[in-house]
Amino acid sequence: MARALVFDGERCLACRSCELACAVIHSRSRRLAEAIVEEPRPRRRVSVVRGVNGIDALRCEQCDEPLCVFSCKSGALHRVPADGRVVLDEERCVGCLMCLMVCPYGIRPDPARDRVTRCDVCAGLDVPACVSACPTHALQARDEAVARAHTAFDGHVVIVGSSAAGVAACEAAREHAPGCAITVVTADQGPEYSRPLLAYALAGRVDTSLLRWRPERYLENEMGATVVRGVRAVGLDTSRRALTLSNGQEIGFDRLIIAAGARSARVSVPGATLDGVFGLRDLEDLDAIDRAAVAGRRAIVVGGGNVGLQVCEALVDRKLSVTLVVKSAYPLSQMVDEQTGRRVGDLFARHGVTVRTGRDVVEMIGRQQVEQVRLDSGEVLPADIVIVGKGVAPDLEWLKGSLVEVRRGVVVDACARTSVPGVFAAGDCAESVDPVSGRSGISAIWPVAYEMGRAAGSTAVGVEQSTPGALRMNASRFFGVSIISIGETVPERLTGSSVHLLANDESTYRKLVYRDGRLVGALLYGDVSGAGTYYRLYxxxxxxxxGALEELAVRAMRRPGR
Structure with a gap:
């Protein structure tokens, strides 16, 4: 049973006693007199706001399909298998703000501790503090059983890949089909780990032991899966329903879920294979860069996307001399507009990074070890290490000759079905439709991969589940500045769209993009409040x-009584 808070707006006086009680119970002292002088100030988890029909209270919804959990790349937010409760392990939180971006209800930023807090429905107390404090009983606690559809499917599900999409597919298949057999094939030798946290580990923000986002042997012990580690899929015969592995083994399947992920996009320039040239996609890359990133050395980071900028910040923290080379006119060009991109470039320049925009690397120079890079302008830059962060490319060569349709990625429908019955795909290797543009593409973002994986695992065993498609969103923090991008943030790329500018000053930039009466994009720099609301509207x-306010419209999507 998962405990949830039920709110009756007709009874609420907006006295905010619930907010005060919430802050006190989550303070260090748990006593009002001491809590009001604590530093950092205690953070409330419940918030009283104006709602659709008057007053509303924002608190954890304990959702059946919790998007906050799906977006959490550190494993800090997770659902307890026994009763379905959503819980937060604050020690694992890295403050990436992905959960804040997708949830308008129970997630709150905690800047003083560089992480988030959330309504925990006062786990450990018989009655939540907000409920005890409410003089009119507008807030009540209720235990709810989490309903899970079960099927009689008892066939063999084979999953290729053990990152976000693969693990999510395994969880969903086991959840809905307790009697099925599951085999997970993974190239990784060790436990499942979070690739998006590699840059955090490089910066020293998380210990490498915390890269593991599920418990050790989670797939074997808790999911009951057979895991074949250290091998890759090298061939697929859909007519015989057989998967060939790199060790020569052949595995038959009733359902196949391709969640093979992607590799770092390679640069095809002379010298790209020299020692000292790295990508950052796995633990081996992290170890190699960690050894090479010595204070005082000269580093060139190629690529101005999210990973490239995270690497830049990590290298600055490690006292290297860093140059960022960006082919586009400004950093984060796929995520933000020009004004925000230039703000980001200036932010990095203020922290000592030399930013070269509108330039690309055409050659890496050295005998065995990289020593210089040549730009397309002819300029030659000294380099002790080069890190390439120019996106990812799906790892799908092994599907050549099969009947599975592949463009840039494996083409899937909203339920992750491929062109071959019984074969599904999810994550960074899968290509689905962008709901705004209508174009097919890959959204290589953790929450999209996880949600696609759940759709694949559920549908594969007979419980059809769909996703909204290739949603675009990302949350970043660079040198303490938060940025959230949702949907299409450059209206020039979307015919018929218009812009509503909310704020534009030295430290803050906030804008919304509309088309046909719908919110299709939001860009928040500095002040990311309201991100969860904008994401749900999108x-x-x-x-x-x-004419309904965005903050009110999203409340109307709540389940009755919640």
Whole structure:
């Protein structure tokens, strides 16, 4: 049973006693007199706001499909298998703000500790503090059983890949089909780990032991899966329903889920294989860069995407001399507009990074070890190490000759089905439709991969589950500045769109993009408040032409009584 808070707006006086009680119970002292002088100040988890029909209370919804959990790349937010409760392990939180971006209800930023807090429904107390403090009983606690559809499917599900999409597929298949057999094939030798946290580990923000986002032997012990480690899929015969592995083994399947992920995009320039040239996609890359990233050395980072910028910040923290080479006119060009991109470039320059935009590397020079890089302008830059962060490329060569349709990625529908019955795909190797542009593409983002994996695992065993498609969103923090991008943030790329600018000053930039009465994009720099609301409006394609405020429209999507 998962405990949830039920709110009756008709009874609420907006006295905010619930907020005060929440802050006190989550303070160090748990006593009002001491809590009001604590530093950092205690953070409340419940918030009283104006709602659709008057007053509303924002608190954890304990959702059946918790997007906050799906977005968490550190494993800090997770669902307890026994009762379905969503819980937060604050010690594992890295403050990436992905959960804040997708949830408008129970997640709160905690800047003083560089992480988030969330409504925990006062786990450990018989009655939540907010409920005890409410003089009119507007807030009540209720235990709810988490309903899970079960099927009689008892066939063999084979999953290729053990990152976000692969693990999510395994969890969903086991959840809905307790009697099925599951085999997970993974190239990784060790336990499942979070690739998005590699840059955090490089910066020293997380210990490498915390890269593991599920418990050791989680797939074997808790999911009951057979895991074949250290091998890759090298061939697929869909007519015989057989998967060939790099060790020569052949595995038959009733359902196949391709969640093979992607590798770092390679640069095809002379010298790209010299020692000292790295990508950052796995633990081996992290170990190699960690050894090479010695204070005082000269580093060139190629690529101005999220990973490239995270690496830049990590190298600055490690006292290297860093140059960022970006082919586009500004950093984060796929995520933000020009004004925000230039703000980001200036931010990195203020922290000592030399930023070269509109340039690309055409040659890496050295005998055995990289010593210089040549730009397309002819300029030659000294380099002791080079890190390439120019996106990812799906790892799908082994599907050549099969009947599975592959463009840039494996083409899938909303339920992760491929062109071959019984074969599914999810994550960074899967290509689905962008709900705004209508174009097919890959959204190589953790929450999209996880949600696609759940759709694949559920549908594979007979419980059809769909996703909204190739949603675009990302949350970043660079040198203490938060940035959240949702949907299409450059209106020039979307015919018929318009912009509503909310803020534009030295430290803050906030804008919304609309088309046909719907929010199709949001860009928040500095102040990321309201991100969860904007994301839900974008995700659910809510029509706001009736003049309803965005903050109110999203409340209408709540389940009755919650």
């Amino acid at each position: 995700r659910e394609a809510v029509d706001v032409r009736d």
